[in-house]
Amino acid sequence: TTLMKEKLVVFLAGLQYIAVQIINTSGCFKSFLLANCSIMYLFLLFLADGPSIQQVLVELTNQRTVPNVFVNGTHIGGCDATYQAYHDGSLQKLLGDSKDAETYDYDLIIIGGGSGGLACSKEAAGFGKKVLVLDYVVPTPLGTSWGLGGTCVNVGCIPKKLMHQAALLGQALQDSRKYGWQYEEQVKHNWETMVEAIQNYIGSLNWGYRVSLREKSVTYLNSYGEFVEPHKIKATNRKGQVTYHTAETFVLATGERPRYPGIPGDKEYCITSDDLFSLPYCPGKTLVVGASYVALECAGFLAGLGMDVTVMVRSILLRGFDQEMAERIGAYMETHGVKFIKKFVPVQVEQLEEGMPGRLKVTAKSTGGEPEIFEEEYNTVLLAIGRDACTRNIGLETIGVKINEKNGKVPVNDEEQTNVPYVYAIGDILEGKLELTPVAIQAGKLLSKYEFLFTPLEYGSCGLSEEKAIEGYGKQNLEVYHSLFWPLEWTVAGRDNNTCYGKIICNKHDNNRVIGFHVLGPNAGEVTQGFAAAIKCGLTKELLDETIGIHPTCAEVR
């Protein structure tokens, strides 16, 4: 009977594999048990008084079979009953009851209702935890704000891909005539129609997230969260009303917001990607500042929708990406009407005329060589020079969570735990691990890294860039295979020959294992996904060859 005071007691017939089986059959069950308690297994066969215990068990529970499971003295039953109890949550409840978690309002508070935060909250709630999500969108300097779901849904992947799709359809319209479709020459794009359709869809997603949180019994507050003392957060809503909440564990998932360069006129007159996707008027002649993927993607679809677009770049395109691919992306955009001003940065933006859009005058200076000044008028200036983590105004210093002072990112260990044990961080605010040493590269840590761009010619990659591969393995140990290709659909449409491009990088000393895959062409994302899976399964060049026949047009490393 004293045993019954133990948290979880499992009586077994003495064969350990049964215990292992119980726990291993369900992965989440296992992690749940490990996280919650130490388990006492009693192997009846090995106990001197085993038979008498078994007798007592039968009397107590009317159950002859093992395993026989008790939690805090409460009889659960055999294997099936334990599962049942786990799945309906009663097991968690029994185990949880013994904890002194009562002192906190919540088991878990998540700051930030983006992709990561929402997924985490729902998963935790699934384990029977009491969860609060705080989400609050600080409006942009121009007053744009949005609903639940974070960057991806509101001002990132989703609207971006839809606008990219709108631009692709513009291309499809041109193609369609070659394929026999006939209609009036004059085709115009209506920005407002597109934005309304996209915003309606996003609105439905925002609503869907609200509903799914409610269904999972996650509490949601549309308030700004800030730590005021350990385990305690202050939440301020739109009206300025303040509430306080405590929790045992916290997850930071505040994400990032676009950076402003800090030049005269930037916040007053320029927009960022946070404003673009819901812009109520057509941006007209646009200057995109920056060489990030956001800059190139936005410039790409704006040009595709018929806008006069110029991209102003400080130095190289797409830093950190495979540079050969980056240059090809830039070259393709240039041949499709996007202008590039290289080695210039804006120093001032002035308003010449208000309006929707208005008229702005941009002054820029050269970044190298002879100092040069560039001046031009635009309707819209879109800043896409980078993004900053939203970690500076949430009271992290109050509870001692360390951030990288330079970029605001949060360093974490492998369990995504910050230096303060009860605070975790996920998503875009994590300190990047891009600065990998060659050794780490070889260890394959980057192999699951993808890049994917919805530039007019889509780009997908998996694994290492050529530069990183050379750094990690040495040029002489690599074989790079590449090929230009002409998608069948483009032939009849009379679209560019010799633009679509594929490249794979193989390690010569590991059976020609593929360590980098890069493709530039239509549907690159769809194409890359499967290859990513294949690379994970140890894809080699030989196998690739037999299946799709990328010919080695360049047998030696360039």
Next chain:
Amino acid sequence: MATLWRRRERLLGVSGRLCRTVRALSGKNEYDLLVIGGGSGGLACAKEAAQFGRKVAVLDYVEPSPQGTKWGLGGTCVNVGCIPKKLMHQAALLGSALKDAQHYGWNIAQPVHHTWSVMAQAVQNYVKSLNWGHRVQLQDKKVKYFNMKGSFSDPHTIRGLTKGGKETIVTAENIVIATGGRPKYPTHIAGALAYGITSDDLFWLKESPGKTLVVGASYVSLECAGFLTGIGLDTTVMMRSIPLRGFDQQMASLVTEHMECYGTKFLKRCFPTKVEKLESNKLQVTWKNTDLGTEETDCFDTVMWAVGRAPDVKTLNLDAVGVKTNSETGKIIVDASEATSVPHIYAIGDITEGRPELTPTAIAAGKLLARRLFGQSSELMDYDNVPTTVFTPLEYGCVGLSEEAAVQCYGSDNIEVYHAYYKPLEFTVAERDATQCYIKMVCLREREQRILGLHFIGPNAGEVIQGFALGIKCGATYPQLMKTVGIHPTCAEEITKLHITKRSGLDATVTGC
């Protein structure tokens, strides 16, 4: 030019005869390899062999279709198969794009028309450029090309016959038969041959086929009916039994279900009994409806048979050399090294018994054969896990086993099927129905959960399935696929997120991001 060609042929004729004499004297054959049939497989094999410095010749000859359609070098895929089909499918997709575009803010003044002749001209021009490309490639690789019909006169000798009836004798050490297949006509339906066309004619029509009846439930039938519907033609598919036999039947039903929503009409469990030509030039088709036991009739501008394909072996005179064929299918029986019953005679591609009728497999088989013959390779063609895509309006891509085949091989208790109904992001704004967008993955149920088959219905299915096919070839397991991070937002990422098993009976509809 014409005279030049004729002169050359005559010269060749002479040299051919000379050759036979030479061979009779020295016992040496003129060529190391002779390929009969200049399609995907044959050309790949010939070019690969030439890479090894061997003396290679290709014989290619297109017997005009019963309606008189003929084409150039390159075989079925290039001329009357994958290439023109995918281009016409693209034309249909662009028709959908025109509709989508309006939701995305493009103002297009109605009406929108499709003109067959513009499309056909563009497609045919492209195909002709490929014909020319193949000629040039053969020349570059120093492969001798004969535009002749070949038949065996002895195990090392082929008698080539030009269109004009001129004969040339070619001898070779090794011979590869790669003459492919041609569409079948039904044999007992009055008017079928006289008034009907097949896929051999469709892609070369100069004028629109108009209101069309497509008979058959093969992928050829559904693909053609799909694009005809897509470019705005009144299209009906008549099928006697199940669609896409051999494919996963749940997927096949979704494909036809989507086509019905898309506007293709279906006459199910019906078979035609006669085709008559009316004075109006319309074709009146009479059929039996086996459900109702009634006889029905309707008029069409075009009737296309897509009731299967048959190998073209008759003219080869195989009996003379003892190459064995399957008496039922007429296809040539080969072993794992593509050798026929006569050791130095090989066969690849659609003409071989039990092999997939697919271009990439024929190409790979041809190349590997050439490498084994001349390149000291011993690698055999792996016919397992060959991915394929059906280019119906909503595309269907698959690799590996169908659910039925998996159940048959392993038993339903030993397989786990993960599935999901998903909505492609582009469909949302375009207000397109995604009811049939569906993914299914068939795995072994035991701990490792090796993937046996993957099935995907949705846009760009071919592009999506290709990489996964590689993964499956590498022995991918369900847990491995789940560890692959998704590329967001794509359709392919849904495959990496599959988690609902059929066994669970839970709703497999994907919601949210």
